[in-house]
Amino acid sequence: xxxxxxxxxxxxxxxxxxxxxxxxxxxxxxxxxxxxxxxxxxxxxxxxxxxxxxxxxxxxxxxxxxxxxxxxxxxxxxxxxxxxxxxxxxxxxxxxxxxxxxxxxxxxxxxxxxxxxxxxxxxxxxxxxxxxxxxxxxxxxxxxxxxxxxxxxxxxxxxxxxxxxxxxxxxxxxxxxxxxxxxxxxxxxxxxxxxxxxxxxxxxxxxxxxxxxxxxxxxxxxxxxxxxxxxxxxxxxxxxxxxxxxxxxxxxxxxxxxxxxxxxxxxxxxxxxxxxxxxxxxxxxxxxxxxxxxxxxxxxxxxxxxxxxxxxxxxxxxxxxxxxxxxxxx
Ligand code: UT7
Numbered sequence: 001x002x003x004x005x006x007x008x009x010x011x012x013x014x015x016x017x018x019x020x021x022x023x024x025x026x027x028x029x030x031x032x033x034x035x036x037x038x039x040x041x042x043x044x045x046x047x048x049x050x051x052x053x054x055x056x057x058x059x060x061x062x063x064x065x066x067x068x069x070x071x072x073x074x075x076x077x078x079x080x081x082x083x084x085x086x087x088x089x090x091x092x093x094x095x096x097x098x099x100x101x102x103x104x105x106x107x108x109x110x111x112x113x114x115x116x117x118x119x120x121x122x123x124x125x126x127x128x129x130x131x132x133x134x135x136x137x138x139x140x141x142x143x144x145x146x147x148x149x150x151x152x153x154x155x156x157x158x159x160x161x162x163x164x165x166x167x168x169x170x171x172x173x174x175x176x177x178x179x180x181x182x183x184x185x186x187x188x189x190x191x192x193x194x195x196x197x198x199x200x201x202x203x204x205x206x207x208x209x210x211x212x213x214x215x216x217x218x219x220x221x222x223x224x225x226x227x228x229x230x231x232x233x234x235x236x237x238x239x240x241x242x243x244x245x246x247x248x249x250x251x252x253x254x255x256x257x258x259x260x261x262x263x264x265x266x267x268x269x270x271x272x273x274x275x276x277x278x279x280x281x282x283x284x285x286x287x288x289x290x291x292x293x294x295x296x297x298x299x300x301x302x303x304x305x306x307x308x309x310x311x312x313x314x315x316x317x318x319x320x321x322x323x324x325x326x327x328x329x330x
Pocket of ligand 1: 027028029032033036037113152153154156192218219220221222223226256257260284286314315316
């Protein structure tokens with residue numbers, strides 16, 4: 001039995017935060033942000049809109065497009081670094097409740113921007129082992145909740161949103177997820193970190209006074225590692241599967257920075273029309289970035305059944321991963 005991506009869905013909050021608006025908040029400029037990142041806009045959730053609200057809306061779209069009934073879903077995996085609740089309950093359990101799904105396995109995974117690809121690998125393993133038949137995987141983030149809007153080196157980069165996919169058992173390899181590769185190196189744990197609020201530095205006035213509850217990033221160092229790791233990872237998964245860049249219909253990288261995507265695309269010799277780009281309008285939405293990008297391409301009518309997608313991601317941990325996925329919307 002193979003695992004197949006049956007459907008994609010996404011949700012984007014309606015409120016936007018443009019570069020021009022950021023100019024009024026921190027010492028930055030539209031020109032700097034565009035030149036250094038390619039970002040023009042990002043979407044921001046309402047104050048009372050949670051990660052699970054966005055995840056639920058993305059999941060509703062994916063389930064409806066999959067043609068399966070909610071009660072057929074036997075696992076829900078939510079990749080997020082901005083869960084509704086610290087520790088418990090998991091966002092996946094909250095989403096299950098909103099969807100009205102009972103008795104399903106439900107849990108969150110923490111792999112930062114690589115979360116969706118990690119979730120895909122778990123769904124594939126669940127299905128190929130025969131343990132599950134229909135797995136709902138979600139990448140959802142309310143990054144505005146952990147972004148420090150006084151820190152210009154990070155606040156211009158991130159946005160909110162959610163993407164979801166239904167992964168189901170299928171007997172045809174041509175419709176399946178061909179391969180998923182995931183990896184990590186904890187030696188770089190301080191490159192992308194939210195230092196406060198966990199068990200190491202529990203929430204306290206000291207943590208708040210030092211702004212330790214917010215996301216911090218060593219941008220420059222992360223940039224260099226991202227380009228090299230993303231490129232190496234793609235070369236490895238293509239080689240392992242006896243494929244070349246020419247066999248790929250769409251390259252769908254994590255949307256952190258246009259310059260990273262452009263550098264990786266050039267090294268791998270992907271023509272522009274094969275590279276899926278959403279970073280200009282959504283910014284970096286961490287675990288939601290890849291499913292939101294797939295959904296964007298699908299809704300534009302560019303992605304057709306039978307297209308072979310190459311997903312490639314890199315983020316906090318550090319974590320990274322890639323996947324070869326046949327698009328197969330029901
Ligand atoms: O999603 C997980 C993976 N994340 C990534 O892969 C992100 C990787 N990093 C990046 O995308 C880039 O490193 C950034 C966009 C974060 C920064 O771009 P950069 O070209 O690496 O800039 P930099 O950090 O080298 O800073 C260059 C200058 C500095 O000023 P000085 O020291 O040269 O005077 C910064 O202070 O730009 C300054 N700067 C800004 N200026 C205006 C930093 N942020 C801003 C800003 N507006 N928002």
